Amino acid sequence: MFRANESYLKLPGDYLFSEIAARIQAYGQRNPDKAERIVRLGIGDVTLPLAPSIVAALHGAVDEMAAAESFHGYAPDLGYDFLREAIAEADFAARGARIDSDEVFVSDGAKSDCANIQEIFSADARIAVCDPVYPVYVDSNVMAGRTGAYCTVTGLWSDVVYMPCTADNGFAPELPDADARVSLIYLCFPNNPTGATVTKRQLQAWVDYANEHGAVIVYDAAYEAYISDPELPHSIYECDGARTCAIEIRSFSKNAGFTGTRLGYTVVPRDLRDADGVSMRDLWARRHGTKFNGAPYIVQRAGQAVYSDQGRRETCEQVAYYMGNARIIREGLAQAGYEVFGGVNAPYLWLAVPDGMTSWQFFDTLLESVQVVGTPGAGFGPSGEGYLRLTAFGSRDSALEAVKRIQSM
Ligand code: MLT
Numbered sequence: 001m002f003r004a005n006e007s008y009l010k011l012p013g014d015y016l017f018s019e020i021a022a023r024i025q026a027y028g029q030r031n032p033d034k035a036e037r038i039v040r041l042g043i044g045d046v047t048l049p050l051a052p053s054i055v056a057a058l059h060g061a062v063d064e065m066a067a068a069e070s071f072h073g074y075a076p077d078l079g080y081d082f083l084r085e086a087i088a089e090a091d092f093a094a095r096g097a098r099i100d101s102d103e104v105f106v107s108d109g110a111k112s113d114c115a116n117i118q119e120i121f122s123a124d125a126r127i128a129v130c131d132p133v134y135p136v137y138v139d140s141n142v143m144a145g146r147t148g149a150y151c152t153v154t155g156l157w158s159d160v161v162y163m164p165c166t167a168d169n170g171f172a173p174e175l176p177d178a179d180a181r182v183s184l185i186y187l188c189f190p191n192n193p194t195g196a197t198v199t200k201r202q203l204q205a206w207v208d209y210a211n212e213h214g215a216v217i218v219y220d221a222a223y224e225a226y227i228s229d230p231e232l233p234h235s236i237y238e239c240d241g242a243r244t245c246a247i248e249i250r251s252f253s254k255n256a257g258f259t260g261t262r263l264g265y266t267v268v269p270r271d272l273r274d275a276d277g278v279s280m281r282d283l284w285a286r287r288h289g290t291k292f293n294g295a296p297y298i299v300q301r302a303g304q305a306v307y308s309d310q311g312r313r314e315t316c317e318q319v320a321y322y323m324g325n326a327r328i329i330r331e332g333l334a335q336a337g338y339e340v341f342g343g344v345n346a347p348y349l350w351l352a353v354p355d356g357m358t359s360w361q362f363f364d365t366l367l368e369s370v371q372v373v374g375t376p377g378a379g380f381g382p383s384g385e386g387y388l389r390l391t392a393f394g395s396r397d398s399a400l401e402a403v404k405r406i407q408s409m
Contacts, residue, residue, distance in 0.1 A: 007145040012152070016135050016379040017043045020363075027367055034371055039402045041329075041390040042373040044192065044347065046257045047398075048321065050302075051314035054256065057305035061298035075294030078285060079106025079265065083300045086307040087265060091250065097237035103269050103281060105288050106295050106303075110222045110251035110264035114186075115140035116291075117218055117247060117266065120283040121184055128161035128182040130173045132193050132380030132387075134220070137186040155382045164383045171196035171341065171350070175209050185210060187236075188220035190227060193380045193389040194350045195342015200233045207236065210245035214275065217246045222264075225255030225319050227345045243269040247280070254347065254393075256306045256315045263295055263303045322347050325399035326392035332403030347392040350377070362388050370405035 013019060020042050028035035050058070064070035078084070084101040092099035107113050114136045118125070127141050138160065141147050148159030156162060161180045163173035171194040176182050187206065189198040210217050219236040227234055236246045248267045252258035268281040295303075305311045326343035333340050339352040351374070353362035359376035366372045366388075375391075377384030392399065 005143070007143050010147075010150060011139060011142055012150055015139065016375070019379070020373070020375060023363075024367070024373055037371040038367075039372045039394070039398045039405070041394055041398065041402055042375045044254070044391045044393055045259050046254065046318075046322075046393050047395050048257055048318050050257050050261065051311065051318065053305045053308055053310040053314055054302045057302045058298055061301035065298060072297040075297055075300065077289045077292055077294045078102075079104065079295065080297070080300050083304050084265075086304050087250075090307045092235060092237055092267075095234055095238055097235050098243070099237055099267055099269065103267055105266045105268065105284060106300060107264050107266060107288075107292065108262045108295050109253060109258075110220065110249045111136055113249045113264055113266045114218070114220055116287070117249070117284075118144055118146070118184065120280060120287055121216070125183045126159065126161065126181055127184045127186065128163055128176050128180065129186045129381075130165050130188070130191070131162040131382060132165065132377055132384030133186070134188055134192045135380065137218070137220075138381075155378075162381070162383075165191070165194055165196065166383055167339075167341070167352075172198065172202065175205065178213060182213070183215050185215055185217045186220070187217055188222070190223040190346035191342075191348070192220075192223065193348055193375065193377065193384065194387075195344070195346035195348040196350075197227065197229070197232050197345045199231060200238060203233050203236060204239045207239040207242045207245060211241050215245065216272065216280070217242075219246055219248045221248055222251040223254055223346055223348075224250070225315070226323065226347050228323070229345050232345060237267070237269075243271040245272065247272065247284075252303055252306060255319060256303075256311075257318060258299075258302075261299055261302060263299050321396070322392045325394060325396060328396075328399045329390055329392060329403055333406060336403075336407040338406075343392065349390045349392065351388045351390060353377075353386055353388055359385055359388055365409075366406070370409060372402045372405055 084104040087104050088099050088101040118141050129137050147157035150157055161176050161182050165171040165173050224234040236242045236248050250265050252263040268284045270281050272280040329349050330340050330343040341350040343349040353359055359378045363376040374388040377387030
């Protein structure tokens with residue numbers, strides 16, 4: 001009789017956002033009169049429609065697909081040059097970082113890349129993650145059999161190095177001890193879930209650490225468009241030496257509303273080589289070519305439009321709209337006496353839950369009493385206990401309404 005992959009059997013519970021969706025659905029079934037009132041600030045899903053320049057690019061590409069002379073079949077599996085070149089120029093060269101277009105790998109989104117990147121590292125690679133953390137980094141390593149045993153009491157995996165991010169350290173992870181022997185370090189800034197950011201000096205310290213200890217940083221920069229402070233780095237490649245120790249993952253979901261359109265990319269520089277000189281860029285290209293048939297032509301044309309003058313203007317306006325929501329939520333909840341972090345250079349707000357409640361209890365209380373949905377901090381790791389994450393990606397009305405209802409509690 002066949003057997004399931006035993007690593008998958010180690011996964012505790014459901015994927016966080018599936019669990020939350022199930023709880024909302026169950027609540028709606030139990031309380032059909034209240035289901036329509038639910039304000040969803042849980043998963044970080046955008047709500048504004050695609051910008052006009054992006055829609056025009058999609059329409060144009062669909063028309064091309066409808067004519068024999070301009071039809072496109074399989075996309076190049078690493079991405080069309082027109083998009084890879086636009087990315088290298090606008091996201092890196094314009095910020096003083098040297099990334100060649102053939103070091104950019106276009107994909108169907110940052111989530112897949114975050115989950116898949118671990119495949120090109122050895123089975124015994126030791127990973128380090130922030131706690132709290134976007135669950136995909138850990139879960140994908142659990143599936144790969146890299147994380148050891150799960151402790152149901154602590155909520156920690158035996159073979160993972162956790163870097164606590166708490167109010168005491170300003171939600172900034174500390175460098176792991178040298179004897180932790182980590183080889184794969186996941187960092188995400190602006191941070192999901194805490195909304196914390198990192199200065200260029202702090203990030204440089206991580207790059208120096210990784211180079212010194214022979215580690216790789218997987219840098220998830222999905223939320224870089226939300227940075228307004230000119231002192232904060234948008235890319236890890238703004239730091240000296242990052243080309244020999246860092247992989248960067250980016251998304252079109254949060255800066256341009258592609259959560260339902262699907263587009264992202266990963267940068268693996270040619271200078272990133274393992275202990276034996278193996279090119280990690282070439283390995284990722286090999287993996288991509290084998291397992292992925294390229295993001296759709298029409299979607300890559302839409303991605304290219306994000307970099308046009310009009311596209312930039314329109315997507316910046318969308319980001320400003322969401323950050324307007326963040327300000328409303330931050331100020332409104334602070335007025336109501338809550339301690340709120342994040343939401344300044346990031347679309348996530350990290351709210352300390354009232355004393356004596358766990359984050360899941362507070363989640364239930366908000367849902368039951370005022371029909372507002374957040375994400376319990378404990379779902380992101382043990383150090384997330386005591387917090388609830390709210391997103392700024394809803395409509396203006398939902399931000400105002402959520403604040404009003406929470407204030408009234
Ligand atoms: C989140 O809510 O953390 C994100 O939307 C999840 C994702 O981007 O996959």
